[in-house]
Amino acid sequence: MSNRVCDILGIEYPVIQGAMAWTSMSPLVVAVSEAGGLGVLGSGFMPAHIIAAQVEEVRKATDKPFAANLFLDPGPQLEIGCQAIIDNKVPVAYVDTLNLLEYDMAKKYYDRLHAAGCKIVAKINCLSDALVAEKAGADVIIAKGVEGGGHCAKISGSVLLAEVTQNISSVPIVASGGIAIPIQAAACTVVGAEGVEMGTAFVATFECPVHENVKNAIVKAQDIDIISCGSCTGEPSWQINNNLAKRLVEIEETNTKVAAAPLFMEASEGSLRIASLEGEVEEAGAVLSGQVAGLIHSIRPVKELVADFCVEWEACLKQTYTLM
Ligand SMILES: Cc1cc2nc3c(=O)[nH]c(=O)nc-3n(C[C@H](O)[C@H](O)[C@H](O)COP(=O)(O)O)c2cc1C
Known part of the structure; x- marks a missing residue:
């Protein structure tokens, strides 16, 4: 090619x-x-x-x-x-x-x-x-x-x-x-x-050097499991809907945009590292994944x-x- x-x-x-x-x-x-x-x-x-x-x-x-x-x-x-x-x-x-x-x-x-x-x-x-x-x-x-x-x-x-x-x-x-x-x-x-x-x-x-739990979470996720989080910060990103994501969505839904931004930043601080390096992908780790996860089966x-x-x-x- x-x-x-x-x-x-x-x-x-x-x-x-x-x-x-x-x-x-x-x-x-x-x-x-x-x-x-x-x-x-x-x-x-x-x-x-x-x-x-x-x-x-x-x-x-x-x-x-x-x-x-x-x-x-x-x-x-x-x-x-x-x-x-x-x-x-x-x-x-x-x-x-x-x-x-x-x-x-x-x-x-x-x-x-x-x-x-x-x-x-x-x-x-x-x-x-x-x-x-x-x-x-x-x-x-x-x-x-x-x-x-x-x-x-x-x-x-x-x-x-x-x-x-x-x-x-x-x-x-x-x-x-x-x-x-x-x-x-x-x-x-x-x-x-x-x-x-x-x-x-x-x-x-x-070969990707992230924790196995992140890879498995992507393999397991279906299309509707991927949600957009963080529009209050002006930089929303896609992530798998786990307990952390649910808390972040609640912050966005129950506050004005201005009030939500600092609360969101605080709740999500270090969350990418926690998932990628430590492999905690439910309570405190954010698994960033595009909507395509539903097409990834292994x-x-x-x-x-x-x-x-x-x-x-x-x-x-x-x-x-x-x-x-
Ligand atoms: C975990 C993750 C982290 C990303 N970080 C960056 C980044 O630091 N800089 C950037 O330009 N794009 C970043 N992207 C976007 C990718 O470079 C790429 O454009 C995008 O993943 C393509 O869409 P797909 O995930 O549906 O294949 C990131 C994507 C993912 C999944």
């Missing part, structure tokens, strides 16, 4: 593993890049010395391309993350924003990263951001739909992908949000995607989500066209 995404990023298969804070650490990144996809370090909130250590671990284990996450949002972390990507010569910057993408800021940081030899993968949530990313010089654009794991995006994946592929042709588009099986990738190809990004599906792999090896996935993706496409 080879196309513009593979050529630009120097990878074998157009499969990108989404950046996941404190989840896509070096073991997962190495496994994905070694399998021929693009592994992405969840470095968006990491201090510089941890980014450097993670990059070193990746480099020790693979010579394949990989990426590191940078949030293009104002604040000290933007400068720390950008400089760490440059200093550590990370080949690809995976640039996301929690707000609307501003052209001047995008151009400034894309140019700086390009000058250091990085390729730019821009992840966007709406058409206007995709157009800004294209104009500012992104090399690849990921269009992430609302169903995708992590912070809830805005627009449904099917609408967003069609909007972006209808309006942008100079930059290849990668579909993201709710993808776990090859037939979905085939459907995205028909709409114009040249690659797929998966996040939640990569959490439920043997813990799989990374290779199944990269090379094997692409073989079946091509077969699905051939089958689709013979149906017409």
Whole structure:
């Protein structure tokens, strides 16, 4: 399988593993890049010395391309993350924003990263951001739909992908949000995607360095078990509906937005770490998972989500066209 995404990023298969804070650490990144996809370090909130250590671990284990996450949002972390990507010569910057993408800021940081030899993968949530990313010089654009794991995006994946592929042709588009099986990738190809990004599906792999209980919770969850929490903070994210999530929802439902925000922050503090590292996934741990959990039925090896996935993706496409 080879196309513009593979050529630009120097990878074998157009499969990108989404950046996941404190989840896509070096073991997962190495496994994905070694399998021929693009592994992405969840470095968006990491201090510089941890980014450097993670990059070193990746480099020790693979010579394949990989990426590191940078949030293009104002604040000290933007400068720390950008400089760490440059200093550590990370080949690809995976640039996301929690707000609307501003052209001047995008151009400034894309140019700086390009000058250091990085390729730019821009992840966007709406058409206007995709157009800004294209104009500012992104090399690849990921269009992430609302169903995708992590912070809830805005627009449904099917609408967003069609909007972006209808309006942008100079930059290849990668579909993201709710993808776990090859037939979905085939459907995205028909709409114009040249690659797929998966996040939640990569959490439920043997190589992902989170606690087994997190992986099993994703495997066990059905579609309606995934709920959106935290709109009072302005950054709602998808998580599995456990006892912690129920308490968080109650805080949001029984308080004004302003009053709920600090209570929510206090009740959820450290909850991702408690689930990911300690494996407590019911009372105090938050299991972040996109709506796609209902399509994930087992813990799989990374290779199944990269090379094997692409073989079946091509077969699905051939089958689709013979149906017409
Ligand atoms: C546990 C978890 C943590 C995430 N953390 C981040 C992050 O730090 N930065 C980011 O850009 N996206 C983050 N995401 C979003 C993923 O990079 C990706 O865009 C998303 O998971 C794709 O949707 P899917 O989960 O349906 O495959 C996270 C997703 C999950 C499941």
